[in-house]
Amino acid sequence: MRVKVLSRNPDDYIRETKQDLQRVPRNYDPALHPFEVPREYMRALNATKLERVFAKPFLASLDGHRDGVNCMAKHPQSLSTVLSGACDGEVKIWNLTKRECIRTLQAHEGFVRGICTRFCGTSFFTVGDDKTVKHWKMDGPGYGGEEEPLHTILGKTVYTGIDHHWKEPVFATCGHQVDIWDEQRTSPICSLTWGVDSISSVKFNPVETYLLGSCASDRNIVLYDMRQSTPLKKVILDMRTNTLCWNPMEAFIFTSANEDHNLYTFDMRFLESPVMIHIDHVSAVLDVDYSPTGKEFVSASFDKSIRIFPVDKGRSREVYHTKRMQHVITVKWTYDNKYILCGSDEMNIRLWKANASEKLGVLVPRERAAMNYNQKLKEKFQHHPQIKRIARHRHLPKAIYSQAKELRIMREARRRKELNRRKHSKPGSSPFVSEKKKHIVAVVK
Amino acid sequence: MSLPGPWLGGSPAAPLIPPISPHRHLLLGGQRGHVAALDWQTKSLLCEINVMETVTDITWLHTETMFAVAQRRWLYVYDNQGVELNCLKRFNGVLRMEFLPYHFLLATASETGFLQYLDISVGKEVATICTRGGRLGVMGQNPANAIVHLGHSNGTVTLWSPNVKEPLVRMLCHQGGVRAVAVDSSGTYMATSGLDRKLRVYDLRAYQPLQSLVLPVGAGHLSFSQRGLLAAACGDVVQLGLPCALTPPVSQPYLSHTLPRAAHSLRFCPFEDVLGVGHGSGFTSLLVPGAGQANFDALENNPFRSQKQRQEWEVKALLEKIPSELITLDPGQLGRVDAITMEQKHQERVERLGFDPQAKPAFQPRRKLKGRSSAGSLLRRKKKVANEEQRVRPSAPEREPKAAPRAQRPALDRFKK
Numbered sequence: 001m002r003v004k005v006l007s008r009n010p011d012d013y014i015r016e017t018k019q020d021l022q023r024v025p026r027n028y029d030p031a032l033h034p035f036e037v038p039r040e041y042m043r044a045l046n047a048t049k050l051e052r053v054f055a056k057p058f059l060a061s062l063d064g065h066r067d068g069v070n071c072m073a074k075h076p077q078s079l080s081t082v083l084s085g086a087c088d089g090e091v092k093i094w095n096l097t098k099r100e101c102i103r104t105l106q107a108h109e110g111f112v113r114g115i116c117t118r119f120c121g122t123s124f125f126t127v128g129d130d131k132t133v134k135h136w137k138m139d140g141p142g143y144g145g146e147e148e149p150l151h152t153i154l155g156k157t158v159y160t161g162i163d164h165h166w167k168e169p170v171f172a173t174c175g176h177q178v179d180i181w182d183e184q185r186t187s188p189i190c191s192l193t194w195g196v197d198s199i200s201s202v203k204f205n206p207v208e209t210y211l212l213g214s215c216a217s218d219r220n221i222v223l224y225d226m227r228q229s230t231p232l233k234k235v236i237l238d239m240r241t242n243t244l245c246w247n248p249m250e251a252f253i254f255t256s257a258n259e260d261h262n263l264y265t266f267d268m269r270f271l272e273s274p275v276m277i278h279i280d281h282v283s284a285v286l287d288v289d290y291s292p293t294g295k296e297f298v299s300a301s302f303d304k305s306i307r308i309f310p311v312d313k314g315r316s317r318e319v320y321h322t323k324r325m326q327h328v329i330t331v332k333w334t335y336d337n338k339y340i341l342c343g344s345d346e347m348n349i350r351l352w353k354a355n356a357s358e359k360l361g362v363l364v365p366r367e368r369a370a371m372n373y374n375q376k377l378k379e380k381f382q383h384h385p386q387i388k389r390i391a392r393h394r395h396l397p398k399a400i401y402s403q404a405k406e407l408r409i410m411r412e413a414r415r416r417k418e419l420n421r422r423k424h425s426k427p428g429s430s431p432f433v434s435e436k437k438k439h440i441v442a443v444v445k
Numbered sequence: 446m447s448l449p450g451p452w453l454g455g456s457p458a459a460p461l462i463p464p465i466s467p468h469r470h471l472l473l474g475g476q477r478g479h480v481a482a483l484d485w486q487t488k489s490l491l492c493e494i495n496v497m498e499t500v501t502d503i504t505w506l507h508t509e510t511m512f513a514v515a516q517r518r519w520l521y522v523y524d525n526q527g528v529e530l531n532c533l534k535r536f537n538g539v540l541r542m543e544f545l546p547y548h549f550l551l552a553t554a555s556e557t558g559f560l561q562y563l564d565i566s567v568g569k570e571v572a573t574i575c576t577r578g579g580r581l582g583v584m585g586q587n588p589a590n591a592i593v594h595l596g597h598s599n600g601t602v603t604l605w606s607p608n609v610k611e612p613l614v615r616m617l618c619h620q621g622g623v624r625a626v627a628v629d630s631s632g633t634y635m636a637t638s639g640l641d642r643k644l645r646v647y648d649l650r651a652y653q654p655l656q657s658l659v660l661p662v663g664a665g666h667l668s669f670s671q672r673g674l675l676a677a678a679c680g681d682v683v684q685l686g687l688p689c690a691l692t693p694p695v696s697q698p699y700l701s702h703t704l705p706r707a708a709h710s711l712r713f714c715p716f717e718d719v720l721g722v723g724h725g726s727g728f729t730s731l732l733v734p735g736a737g738q739a740n741f742d743a744l745e746n747n748p749f750r751s752q753k754q755r756q757e758w759e760v761k762a763l764l765e766k767i768p769s770e771l772i773t774l775d776p777g778q779l780g781r782v783d784a785i786t787m788e789q790k791h792q793e794r795v796e797r798l799g800f801d802p803q804a805k806p807a808f809q810p811r812r813k814l815k816g817r818s819s820a821g822s823l824l825r826r827k828k829k830v831a832n833e834e835q836r837v838r839p840s841a842p843e844r845e846p847k848a849a850p851r852a853q854r855p856a857l858d859r860f861k862k
Contacts, residue, residue: 004734005718005719006739014751024744024747025740025743032742034776036777037777037779037780038776039765039767042765042767419799423799
């Protein structure tokens with residue numbers, strides 16, 4: 001009698017030689033894959049734990065400066081070059097792949113207050129405490145030559161910052177007022193003031209290239225239009241802003257680093273209320289730089305740490321610190337979105353990974369597929385309490401940790417007091433003011 | 446194919462067959478202490494030992510390298526060469542065992558009414574539950590959610606999880622004691638047979654009975670195949686039914702086979718159309734067309750895996766081991782929103798802040814020009830949106846019955862007064 005039953009030929013399922021790949025027949029019927037949610041959850045938990053295990057962001061420390069690093073500039077055409085200016089007037093050009101200094105020049109007597117590169121990458125500008133603006137060539141002098149600037153401009157007052165236009169041969173300096181210069185001229189094309197004494201930084205907008213933003217010492221941020229040669233509007237905050245940075249992807253968004261430990265992301269069209277307040281630092285925020293994707297930015301603070309914030313969130317996703325790194329003055333995010341450079345006042349420039357657990361170098365396709373899968377799993381289960389707890393956990397130095405705890409207690413106390421006041425007073429007499437609006441004093445057009 | 450058993454001794458010994466493992470190995474155990482492990486497809490013997498004690502149940506652990514034997518006094522774990530690896534004295538008087546593969550847990554039911562869970566990857570006892578149900582001789586496992594089903598002598602079947610000291614569900618299934626319990630591989634149907642000679646099939650999602658069959662001799666052992674066929678051992682006859690939850694009970698079973706002696710256990714071979722039966726004179730394997738799953742997934746269970754593949758699979762399985770705290774009646778619960786916690790957290794937040802951050806602000810009508818923004822028209826616009834939450838919209842099906850009577854009326858009705 002013929003009976004039709006399952007019969008399999010082992011040759012169809014076992015490989016012929018050791019050189020062949022193993023055969024892996026698949027059946028995606030969910031009945032054959034029970035417990036899909038708990039198993040995926042365990043995989044997500046493992047992925048989150050491994051991410052913390054492999055989170056080793058510190059790459060290298062570039063030392064060579066003989067005084068604190070005051071400012072940094074990125075080379076627009078070369079990913080491996082970075083320029084830094086120190087507090088003793090020295091400017092160094094570094095090669096990041098070899099992690100060494102390729103050129104040193106004594107640019108100023110006194111601090112190098114600002115450094116910026118021209119958009120073509122062939123030259124750069126520096127300003128210093130000796131009231132000069134100097135224009136240098138990017139390539140060093142030939143053998144036996146001396147370091148000489150291409151051009152020196154003497155001013156009457158100290159210049160505190162410089163930034164170059166992203167497309168035209170125009171640059172802007174700030175100090176007493178904001179001056180816009182043409183590269184060929186020795187006097188500014190126009191000077192923009194709005195009744196304030198000293199301006200600490202100026203930045204050109206990379207997308208709408210005729211717009212400028214500046215931070216002044218009387219707690220305001222002023223926006224200028226180069227075509228009209230007039231200031232556009234200003235917003236007055238609670239405390240002074242140290243620097244600002246424009247979002248390279250969104251034309252109208254900029255983030256300002258403030259003395260009250262916060263960063264404010266503004267939409268320049270609606271300055272009445274910031275788009276987001278980023279609260280995580282415990283001391284004054286000194287510098288901010290955007291990632292080339294425009295989705296995140298990095299901030300350097302007087303508490304000896306740097307933090308990476310997403311643009312749409314109020315809390316940082318990452319904090320980098322080392323025992324050896326003291327107050328961080330300047331920070332930059334490289335143009336390939338992978339590295340962060342920070343210069344601190346203990347004369348070192350440190351190179352960090354932007355994604356702490358990322359594997360650098362070329363990834364084999366299987367590795368890449370596994371990493372993508374793990375990334376997706378982490379995203380899918382990110383809200384589960386155990387996974388959230390592990391993903392959020394970061395070690396903080398004792399000073400920052402205790403200061404943050406104290407600030408939290410203070411904030412809670414203030415909130416409770418306000419709540420009690422509201423409860424025991426006439427309803428409607430104390431309206432709810434959103435946290436965003438609390439720090440803005442006024443907007444002036 | 447029938448294996449006569451001269452080695453089983455003179456008096457009828459009762460071989461028991463635990464699951465033919467997902468990796469096509471067969472474990473045979475005789476009541477007198479004879480234990481044999483073999484690769485069923487190539488018929489090569491792995492080991493054959495005599496443990497010198499009564500064997501009540503045997504089962505493979507996560508791979509074909511280890512198996513557990515419940516002997517008269519204690520629980521022993523052996524290597525596939527027959528070397529004794531562990532003797533677990535805390536597990537005494539074990540009558541039945543079930544291995545939960547994705548949790549690496551061995552659930553054991555003892556004659557004193559204790560249900561114990563052993564985590565074999567770390568070797569710790571996860572839970573000991575005093576079931577207060579008397580002698581636990583009937584045990585089954587729901588492969589879809591790792592819940593253990595125990596049958597009791599008062600006709601109830603109780604469902605257990607290692608996290609809860611009380612049974613999750615208690616179902617009254619039979620009027621006499623329960624003789625056998627089996628759950629199908631998708632976890633939707635449970636078949637039970639009792640001393641009242643009835644074979645009942647229940648829907649496990651609603652805990653409602655679906656079918657009830659009267660068998661002249663009650664079924665002592667039940668087993669579901671991968672494709673839903675139910676095998677019942679009634680004395681010395683093995684009967685197979687079609688996927689019984691889907692079809693009404695028919696008077697004749699799909700297949701039936703008479704064995705030389707009474708059957709003592711039966712299991713289907715995974716991915717093959719074969720049913721293995723252990724009876725008084727040995728082991729018989731029966732061909733059952735349509736019982737096995739034809740297409741296996743090599744990343745889950747691969748009957749043709751090499752040693753290297755098995756080692757890698759073992760590492761991945763251990764990494765994915767589900768902790769016992771996640772065993773619940775609904776395995777997909779982790780993927781759902783925990784609405785209760787969300788509500789609690791929201792209330793705490795409202796209390797702390799003093800206002801509800803998620804509350805929508807009051808509707809403010811937009812300012813219109815050309816005199817359309819007078820006080821009266823603003824009030825009219827506000828009233829349109831007022832009490833929006835309290836409104837009960839008429840549901841769509843209510844409108845359809847109005848349409849039907851209209852069509853049924855004759856067309857000339859409209860000229861009638």
